[in-house]
Amino acid sequence: MKYQEDNYYIDRVLQGDVSSYASLVAKHKNLVFSIALKILNNREDAEEVAQDCFVKVYQSLKTFERKSKFSTWLYRIVYNAAISKTRKKKLEFVPMDNYVIQNYTEDQVSLITDEIDPEEQKAMVERAMEKLTGDENLLLTLFYKGDNSIEEISKITGLSMSNVKVRLHRIRKKLYDDLTMMIRQQVN
Numbered sequence: 179m180k181y182q183e184d185n186y187y188i189d190r191v192l193q194g195d196v197s198s199y200a201s202l203v204a205k206h207k208n209l210v211f212s213i214a215l216k217i218l219n220n221r222e223d224a225e226e227v228a229q230d231c232f233v234k235v236y237q238s239l240k241t242f243e244r245k246s247k248f249s250t251w252l253y254r255i256v257y258n259a260a261i262s263k264t265r266k267k268k269l270e271f272v273p274m275d276n277y278v279i280q281n282y283t284e285d286q287v288s289l290i291t292d293e294i295d296p297e298e299q300k301a302m303v304e305r306a307m308e309k310l311t312g313d314e315n316l317l318l319t320l321f322y323k324g325d326n327s328i329e330e331i332s333k334i335t336g337l338s339m340s341n342v343k344v345r346l347h348r349i350r351k352k353l354y355d356d357l358t359m360m361i362r363q364q365v366n
Contacts (some may be wrong), residue, residue, distance in 0.1 A: 181205045190200040191239055196271040199239075203232050206249060210256050211338050217260035227263055231256045246333055253320065306356040314349045321346060339366035 181201060190198035210231060214224035235252055243274055307315065320326045320334060328346075332339045 179204070185244070188239060188248060191236075192279065199236055202248075206252055207232075209249075210252065211320070212319050212323065213253055213256045213316060214260045215313045216319055217257070218263060219312055223263060224260070227256065227259045231259050234259075247306075247330065249324070250326070250330045250333050252322070253326070253330075257316075257334050257336075302357055302360045304352070305352050305360065309356060310349065310352070314345070314352070317342065317345055318349060 181204075184202060184205070187198045187202045187205075191202075191252040207228065208269045211224055214231075215221065217225050218227065231252070237253060242248065298314070307318075317331065317335075320331045321328075325335065328339050328342050331337070331342045335342065337345070
């Protein structure tokens, strides 16, 4: 389904067309659930957080100032709610250290991946992604699936823009290393 811009639905809801909120929910429900699931690692908890957030957003819609995109505001609420739920469950997140990791060139990646068929490449990426922490998966989801900018991810997560860049870089490095190891094992 082709959706209108978020502000279209927001204006309609604020003018009394409550049913327009269903379009906003439908438009964002998958990524909202994905964000909650990446953080909570529990389907039921993620569904609960997603539902609670949509109710909270509906009740607070008139306070949305439109200084950022609606999706950024919504995802920030989901992120905070999921983090709060994890704190209540006393889960610990692995701290990130501050060293800088060198970049790999696209040519290095291409040489290795040219040897593997696309279906196997996809399976390897999925296996490597399963090894990532919830935070790491969340950042990749926001950046690649959600098509959010570094600035928007910073607003959603509360991390500085430079921290988001560094973490995304480290995650890509980690994936590259895992994939390289898998490819070498397959080639040998």
